[in-house]
Amino acid sequence: MNVTVKDINILQSIQPQQVANYLQNHGWHQQKHLQDKASIWMQGNEVGEPVTIVLPLNQDIPGFPVSISVILETLETKENRSQLDIISELITTVNNIRIQGIVRQINAPNADQLSGKIVSLGVVCDQLREIQMELFNHDYILAIKAYQERLPIACTGDLVREDSCFVLKNIRNFALDESWKN
Template structure:
């Protein structure tokens, strides 16, 4: 079963520059740029016909999410991968995202206050991924408890990807999944 991505906020947050890097890495070539509105990409490696993708460049236009959805459908067919797998490669930032996961590592706490970095294992784009975040005070204590007792957690924040590493910034609402609490 293939999942079709229809989440408008997710589609709005795909970055054309990141997609351009992705397409270049996959062997696509720029065929034509239409002002600052779009780039047409082509792949002649695919036989028997040449395939094209239109990459919109202005995320503020109302049809941007629709164009991104069409691009994902084309890539899904060509790469024989799910849209979720492709999006996981394309994500550079998702604001106000809720993550459910397991704390897999608690790094050495900061010496000057009750805070530190943790690593979560959570689902992003249909795959388990490591996510780093910085917590303080009560949230840090909850993370330590969740780590020690292997309890799933929820948290919300701005998910970004830097150098292939997922980071959750502005983390809030960090809590143990209520279904697992005693």
């Protein structure tokens, strides 16, 4: 079963440069660069016929998410991989995302205030990922409780990929997740 990514926020958050890097690393060749509007990429299919991708270079243009969706469909067919696998390599930032998961690790607290870094396991693009967070005051205390009692957590923030890991920034509404009880 193939999953089609239709979440506008996720599609809108994909950086054109990240897509260009992905295409280049997977054997696509840039044929044209149309100023700051688009770039055209080509690669042959299994019978040698050219497959073309038109990559918009401005995330603010109307229809950008639709164009990214078309690119994902093309890559899914061409590479015989799921869109979720492909998009997990393309995401660099997703703003205002809700994360649910468990606290996997509590790092030593900062000496000067009630705060510290934690590592949680949460789902990003339908894959379980480690997500790093820095929490303060009451949120940090809740994270310790969640870790000790193995309770799930939930929060909202801006997810950023830094190197090979995800970091949640601007964390809001950090809480113990009670939805599992229902």
